[in-house]
Amino acid sequence: MVYVTRKVHFNAAHRMYNPTWSKEKNQSVFGPCSNENWHGHNYELEVTVCGEPDPDTGYVIDLRLLNHLIEEKILNKVDHRNLNLDVDFMQGIIPSSENLAIAIWKELAPHITPPAFLYSIRLFETPRNFVEYKGETYIITKQD
Amino acid sequence: MVYVTRKVHFNAAHRMYNPTWSKEKNQSVFGPCSNENWHGHNYELEVTVCGEPDPDTGYVIDLRLLNHLIEEKILNKVDHRNLNLDVDFMQGIIPSSENLAIAIWKELAPHITPPAFLYSIRLFETPRNFVEYKGETYIITKQD
Amino acid sequence: MVYVTRKVHFNAAHRMYNPTWSKEKNQSVFGPCSNENWHGHNYELEVTVCGEPDPDTGYVIDLRLLNHLIEEKILNKVDHRNLNLDVDFMQGIIPSSENLAIAIWKELAPHITPPAFLYSIRLFETPRNFVEYKGETYIITKQD
Amino acid sequence: MVYVTRKVHFNAAHRMYNPTWSKEKNQSVFGPCSNENWHGHNYELEVTVCGEPDPDTGYVIDLRLLNHLIEEKILNKVDHRNLNLDVDFMQGIIPSSENLAIAIWKELAPHITPPAFLYSIRLFETPRNFVEYKGETYIITKQD
Amino acid sequence: MVYVTRKVHFNAAHRMYNPTWSKEKNQSVFGPCSNENWHGHNYELEVTVCGEPDPDTGYVIDLRLLNHLIEEKILNKVDHRNLNLDVDFMQGIIPSSENLAIAIWKELAPHITPPAFLYSIRLFETPRNFVEYKGETYIITKQD
């Protein structure tokens, strides 16, 4: 099994905002990330697919096809957009990097079919802050 | 003479928009960069100062002082903000990278004093698009 | 479950030196890394925490809190310091990247509490040499 | 257990080409990657080894030894070469990144001996396309 | 005056080879760069244009137009190609980075028209080797 990753770029505006909270509580919890006039990021998105390389092509997946899928399902909807206002698959979701990575997983997973499997969504909000989601829904017991 | 550079990071929302134009003309000229719900970037800002190293310290400028100056005059005003709405020194200015670099120069230049000189403002809007401003106000005749 | 990473920077001096060995053996085993007048690095440290995003905030952990924790427990003790001489949690430990990563894990783990879990310490000694520690204390049987 | 990674660089020419197919089918499946006059890449190769740090040295493996091994077994054979024509361990193998990563694993694995274990080969064909191979020969059942 | 840079990526095969020399002399002068089965690189190309920002747009040049120009005149001809065999504007030219940068300047300069001026072509052959050409045809007298 080989893991194949395509890294793409988009930029977007957002703000951290919980609509069930007061303006003051949003400001207190989220600080400058809650600025009502928005802020934004250059996001880097890594989509990792895994599987056995096809004996005829040497590819787990044709990266041009994966790239087209990411463009159609994700980049066309988020690039140069407002994550709170403009993106259908983020409606009603607080646009943290965590929630955005989970939402991107849900958009892409149905379109990546055996013998290839979606393995991971890694999303860089800045070069120093990033998240990863692998479709896991449980907490692994950690050894100390 | 030595050139000394400090590189800092901020993120902000903006949109390209000329208020003297119709919505349609803004859309036509600026495309997705004019999205009315904003988009945003992780900006990287390089401030370069030049001068002779001080014989007692080996420094052209104490980078901690330069860093504090950039934080006070620039980062506190633009980080996690909207460049069109929130930034005093960008009022009435279309927030292209070019205009933002010139505006940052104007904010910093009065505070960098001999024997150090402000030499360059380099601003990365994305890792692939960046501008540089050196305070020049004329076009150099270029040889072919 | 989502994995959230904060990347920070510090620089420090160190030397590879086993005090139970002769100077010659240290020189023979560690080569220039054992230079008695020290050498140093710009370290990049990635701290990864995992957990479920909080429904109210969308965060696994507030990265500002994680950042403050890393500053207080690690950066204040190692930045611009000598890893062999100045750092309490490295006393008596050979300051290889491996041992430093394990020691950083031990410093941070008690302070990262459910529902968030410390998942990984990744430490870059140079852009081309890095280590990762996940708190594992056993060898996984590897298939060939 | 600690994971230790050494990152190295090489450049090489290749083309994607299945000799059992017609020229037209190669062109159709692989597109410009099948250009008969070759193209090439700056590859970045990350070799990860895992194990317990040696109490006497603090090292899982001496990175100079790992580096020499990579140079002798891999870089001397692929750097400034043609992956289709010049490399003994790629004879008869379509030089996709996937297949190259598997082949590099097979070359290195016999030479990394307990108490250290080869854990992963990560190969960047470009900064935006990369693969990873961990010696796994089965598909893990993925939860949705 | 502001300097605006667009950075793009391509990959290509080449070999260093002077057709007026013997095989032995080529091997002696160019070493592994002269491998007769080619090698290749991921090139990064920075194109810098300078001028005054347009008062109506804030742009020195619309980067989408500059990007389209670079794609049409350069990337379509060099990406996934052999610089010695496939590229019309490199016919009869030894494909060093120096010569390639000069040739790219000559291809682009006629198409960048006032009030914008082509200022620099910077070409990275690897992350550690790069060249820059600014259209200068003379040697500046250097002070010691």
Place this chain on the structure above:
Amino acid sequence: MVYVTRKVHFNAAHRMYNPTWSKEKNQSVFGPCSNENWHGHNYELEVTVCGEPDPDTGYVIDLRLLNHLIEEKILNKVDHRNLNLDVDFMQGIIPSSENLAIAIWKELAPHITPPAFLYSIRLFETPRNFVEYKGETYIITKQD
């Protein structure tokens, strides 16, 4: 004329310390950079040479020769060393990045001979702090 750059890496320990000052004044001026047990950095050094490409080779300078020169004259003396104690060409010089860049220029300049010229020494102390020296000994009058 083309500018050709080779980028190399070294790591070293240093401290900012003026021996004509008291311990307190050193601490006050240099802060943690003056830590008496040293600290250190991964330095990145860019050496830029300019000239006309040789018609027979396409090279301004053979980068392997430039690389060997940098290794012999600089890297062998500074890598894994203490800049205050171990480096002959830094004796009696406060090891700021500014002074180190000037000293490296002085070491290399006599060995780079026409038709190639040493053009610039750029030294990164960290990814966010760097200096450049071009052999200039005067202050250019700057327009406001």
